[in-house]
Amino acid sequence: MTPTTPAATEPTPGVSAWLRLHRAFMPDYNGKATAYWWSVVLLGGFTLFVSLKTLAAAPATAWWQIAAGTAIAMLAGFFPVRIPRSKNSFAAGEVFIFLVLLMHGPAAATLAAAGEAAVSSWRTSRRWTSRIVSPAMAAVAMFAAGSLLQAALGVLQAHGLLSDATLMVVAMGVALLYFALNTVLATAVPLLKRNERLRVSALAGNFGWIGIAFAGSASVAALLFMTYQRSGIGVLMAAAPLLAMLLATLHLFFRQQESDELVRLSRIETSEREAEQAARHVRELEASERRFHSAFTHASIGMTLVSFDGRIVQANLALRTLLGLGVAEPTQRDFSEFVSAEDAALLEQPLARVRAGEIESFAIELRVRQAGGAVVPVAVHCSFFSEPGAAAPCLILQVQDVSARRRAEAGLQHLAFHDSLTGLPNRRRFHQHLVRAIERVGSTPRLQFGVLFLDFDRFKLINDSMGHTVGDDFLVRVARRIQDSVRPGDIVARLGGDEFAILAEDSDCEHYCTHLAERLLDVLRKPFAVAGTEITTSASIGITISTAGYARPEDVLRDADTAMYKAKAAGKARYALFDVGLHAEVSQRVRLEGDLRRALAAGQLSVAYQPLYRLADGQLSGFEALARWNHPELGVISPLTFIPIAEEAGLMVPLSDFVLGRACGRLKEWQRLGAGFAELTMQINISGNDIAHSGFVPRITRAIVEARLQPQHLILELTENILMARLESALPALIELQRLGVGLSVDDFGTGYSSLAHLSSLPIDSLKLDRSFVQKMQVGSKEAAVVRAVVQLGKSLGKSVIAEGIETPSQLDQLRDMGCDVGQGYVLSRPLPAELVTTLLERIAAKTSRGFQNTAFDRPVLFH
Ligand code: C2E
Ligand code: CA
Ligand code: CA
Numbered sequence: 088m089t090p091t092t093p094a095a096t097e098p099t100p101g102v103s104a105w106l107r108l109h110r111a112f113m114p115d116y117n118g119k120a121t122a123y124w125w126s127v128v129l130l131g132g133f134t135l136f137v138s139l140k141t142l143a144a145a146p147a148t149a150w151w152q153i154a155a156g157t158a159i160a161m162l163a164g165f166f167p168v169r170i171p172r173s174k175n176s177f178a179a180g181e182v183f184i185f186l187v188l189l190m191h192g193p194a195a196a197t198l199a200a201a202g203e204a205a206v207s208s209w210r211t212s213r214r215w216t217s218r219i220v221s222p223a224m225a226a227v228a229m230f231a232a233g234s235l236l237q238a239a240l241g242v243l244q245a246h247g248l249l250s251d252a253t254l255m256v257v258a259m260g261v262a263l264l265y266f267a268l269n270t271v272l273a274t275a276v277p278l279l280k281r282n283e284r285l286r287v288s289a290l291a292g293n294f295g296w297i298g299i300a301f302a303g304s305a306s307v308a309a310l311l312f313m314t315y316q317r318s319g320i321g322v323l324m325a326a327a328p329l330l331a332m333l334l335a336t337l338h339l340f341f342r343q344q345e346s347d348e349l350v351r352l353s354r355i356e357t358s359e360r361e362a363e364q365a366a367r368h369v370r371e372l373e374a375s376e377r378r379f380h381s382a383f384t385h386a387s388i389g390m391t392l393v394s395f396d397g398r399i400v401q402a403n404l405a406l407r408t409l410l411g412l413g414v415a416e417p418t419q420r421d422f423s424e425f426v427s428a429e430d431a432a433l434l435e436q437p438l439a440r441v442r443a444g445e446i447e448s449f450a451i452e453l454r455v456r457q458a459g460g461a462v463v464p465v466a467v468h469c470s471f472f473s474e475p476g477a478a479a480p481c482l483i484l485q486v487q488d489v490s491a492r493r494r495a496e497a498g499l500q501h502l503a504f505h506d507s508l509t510g511l512p513n514r515r516r517f518h519q520h521l522v523r524a525i526e527r528v529g530s531t532p533r534l535q536f537g538v539l540f541l542d543f544d545r546f547k548l549i550n551d552s553m554g555h556t557v558g559d560d561f562l563v564r565v566a567r568r569i570q571d572s573v574r575p576g577d578i579v580a581r582l583g584g585d586e587f588a589i590l591a592e593d594s595d596c597e598h599y600c601t602h603l604a605e606r607l608l609d610v611l612r613k614p615f616a617v618a619g620t621e622i623t624t625s626a627s628i629g630i631t632i633s634t635a636g637y638a639r640p641e642d643v644l645r646d647a648d649t650a651m652y653k654a655k656a657a658g659k660a661r662y663a664l665f666d667v668g669l670h671a672e673v674s675q676r677v678r679l680e681g682d683l684r685r686a687l688a689a690g691q692l693s694v695a696y697q698p699l700y701r702l703a704d705g706q707l708s709g710f711e712a713l714a715r716w717n718h719p720e721l722g723v724i725s726p727l728t729f730i731p732i733a734e735e736a737g738l739m740v741p742l743s744d745f746v747l748g749r750a751c752g753r754l755k756e757w758q759r760l761g762a763g764f765a766e767l768t769m770q771i772n773i774s775g776n777d778i779a780h781s782g783f784v785p786r787i788t789r790a791i792v793e794a795r796l797q798p799q800h801l802i803l804e805l806t807e808n809i810l811m812a813r814l815e816s817a818l819p820a821l822i823e824l825q826r827l828g829v830g831l832s833v834d835d836f837g838t839g840y841s842s843l844a845h846l847s848s849l850p851i852d853s854l855k856l857d858r859s860f861v862q863k864m865q866v867g868s869k870e871a872a873v874v875r876a877v878v879q880l881g882k883s884l885g886k887s888v889i890a891e892g893i894e895t896p897s898q899l900d901q902l903r904d905m906g907c908d909v910g911q912g913y914v915l916s917r918p919l920p921a922e923l924v925t926t927l928l929e930r931i932a933a934k935t936s937r938g939f940q941n942t943a944f945d946r947p948v949l950f951h
Contacts (some may be wrong), residue, residue, distance in 0.1 A: 101166035109278050112215055120279040124220055127272060131223020134230040136199055136686060138194035149191055152320070156187035157199040159327060166338040179302055179334035180206075183307030183327075185228070185643045189254075193233025200229035200265075216595065220276070220550065228268035230247060236261040253311045262305030266298055273430030274557030291616065370580070380511055388487035389465075392472060395442055397421050401482055409488055412455030427454040427462055441482065447471050452489065464493050466480065506581040517580035519592050521640035527592070528633045537596035539589040539604055539645035540629040541569070543611075544659045546585035549622060551812050557618045564615050565624075571609050573603065588647065596632045597664070604662035605629045610662070625660030627651050634666065646670075663871040680736045682718065683729055687741050692716050693920035694749045698927070698947070699770065699889065699911045705944040707931065711804070711891075711911060713918045714742065714751035732773065739776035744786060747771060751794035753921050758800070760925070761932035770802045770832060775809040784824060791829070798828035804855060806834040814845070825850035831891065847884050855907075858892020861912070864901060871901065878905045916947050923947055 113121060142153070160180030168179055188196030204225030209216045228591025239257050245247040271285070278285055307330075315323050383390050389406030392401050399417045399767060399775070410417065410425050417425075426434055430453035436683040437449040448470035465486050472483035504516035512520070524536040550558035562585065569587055570579050578590040593599040607628060614621040637643045650665035653672070686692055696710040716724040732743045754769040760832045761942070777783055791798055803824070810817065810833060821831060830852040837857045846854075856877055863870040874890070881888035890902045893912030902910055919927070927947045 107661040125799045126460050127224045131226040135224045154197040156183045157202045159183045159197045160203040166205045181304035182307045185305045188233050189312040196233045197230045199224045200225040226271040232261050232265035258305040258309040259302040262301040267300040391484050393482045425455045427456045464489050509581050512580040520641045528823045535596035536592045536633045537600035538647045540651045541587040541626045543585040544625045560617045568610050583803045600630045625652040628662035632664035648788045696924050697918040698916045699909050702910045711770040721741050734776050743777050747790040751790045755794045760928045768800050770804050776936035802830035804832045804834040810838050821850050853887040855889040861890050861892045875905050878907050
């Protein structure tokens, strides 16, 4: 195995030093360029060496002359004469180089040329490669050219042709040759670096001035040489400094010329730049002016320049259009002419402040009057405007039509203050109207206002049974009818749900309002055609008049509402006027609420029992439990009064529990009194609040369990209205009760909206015909027909029919003849306290035990 020598992988220290040197000084030299450089440098060195050797034997005077010529040439190298308006310069040193050549031959000239080139390249280049190669090139070129001259002069002399003229011509020719050689040698370096070939045409371009200068230098040198030949060295001594001075002057002159030229050029440049800047400025100004002008002219918002005294100086198209002027120029007119009279002051005040310099701008909204008379709301922005060059500052007003925005605002306002369904003012808006009415009446006592409060008697039912769409449709039609019935100035509002209110102002409001109420009752009683069916309804109207003395709108509405409740309580479909007595009623109601709360705890409530009889055989079948309140001060209070109070005060649950517990307990007691009483039943009234209560079924169950009743002996009475209104939510509870065996009776049957389809599917055991039918029942009457129809309906549906409110024997007979199952009413028995029921039952039991056939109604003796 041959071990690898270190030299194979690493350059020897010598080579690496060369390489480093090469990289440092000749990084841009390729192989050829490098070879060329070295060749020229070596050749130059060699030429110098040969020249020095040639001169070695020369006498001292010759040496002095050569040294002086060389020194002058080198010195001149420091002061090149630059040729004006060209990049070229020539060193005047050439004259002396040529002089040395003519006087001492090529070897001496070679030294001078190398010296001059060293100085020139030192001055013009910072690269050592050119500082070294330039003198070498000059030496080679001069040695060659000089040797040729020497040879040529020798030949001329040999043929006797040497004269001043031929010398001059040959000197000039050799100078050109020297120059050409020098140029070729120098040009070769960059060409080799770029790997290009030398082209004669490119070289020729470099001739011209410098060539001529060289030729000129050579001719001067020849002249000096000839003078020297004739007159000796003295002339040269004198001429040389003169020439040096001349050249120095030339140098300085051209330098001065050059710097003057530079100054002139920079002046021209500066002034051109300034002119360009000024032109640009003007152009920019013009553009900005144009931009402003076009922004002003084409702006979509109205713009106007107004002088300080208010006259329009300029107005754009948008403003003219806004003011309805068309093409007419508003110039010179006062801007305030266009502002609507009411808003003139609005504009004048801030304008004065801008004029006074207090503020620079402001924005306001006002109305302008168009040429056609129409008033347009506008937003005005005004600011100080000073135009450069303008005689006086003015104001710039931007005027924008804001009617669209105003309309949108009005729309929003409308939404906020109007009911979206009917488009009528809403409660908030009505309040505002009321506030204003109260103020007006306060300031003008002869004025009066009245408020009608309308509530539809069966709206909830319509909504629940026929759906909300029908309900909405119904309300829209109702609203229209109300609106059509009032005077134009009256305000109709929808307060919510089916509540409407009307505000009327009049000098005799009571008269107007009662008339209006009657008219409305009439109009609203007529059927409404909604969703393919006819809906008949009625309204209850409460009225209050400002003479009651109001300060707050809510008091007005409260009193109208109270009056409306009075109308409802009085039998619906009527109106009631609020009076101070009603106030008492209301406060009484508030008082009763508190009393009832305490009454429940204090045991002031009791239960009365009204017997029910089977009409076919007169047998006692059961009782209806009716709540009683014996108020310590007010005496007996009707359940028609206190049940609604209990419902509103949330007292229904304890009240019902009390009645349930009592009645179930009593029934058990009474069922035990005799063998014939085991099947007696108890009918108990249930309110809407009860079935809405989540614990409803457990409460019923508990009452049954506690009394140890059989569920089928308890029958719950639910009015037809409540049943239908809450059908969906109540149904699960009702089905569960039916499953338990508890009976269900539809109370006040005939007053509600039950559909036959519902009746057959609902868990109902009996229909309790409303007493209004029974009471109006005469042979052949409409009511008699209804009763007969209900009885038949009950039979066909398999449900028993109970008639309540039987007051006369004739009614009793009729009902029995019709086949009505059960009867209840004063003619049979009034509601009895429990003790009297016990007495009654004991009497019946005694009668039965004595063997009497129980043929007809055993009525409580005390009441007949
Ligand atoms: P209602 O359920 O229709 O009860 C029947 C009402 O008719 C009772 O009035 C009764 O005294 C009365 N009445 C009975 N026979 C006749 C008659 O021949 N002629 C006339 N004109 N009236 C007769 P009352 O006791 O004043 O009860 C009024 C209403 O109060 C009841 O009407 C019922 O809806 C409600 N109510 C009574 N007690 C309770 C209760 O404990 N709970 C609930 N939720 N409501 C009750
Ligand atoms: Ca009842
Ligand atoms: Ca009833």
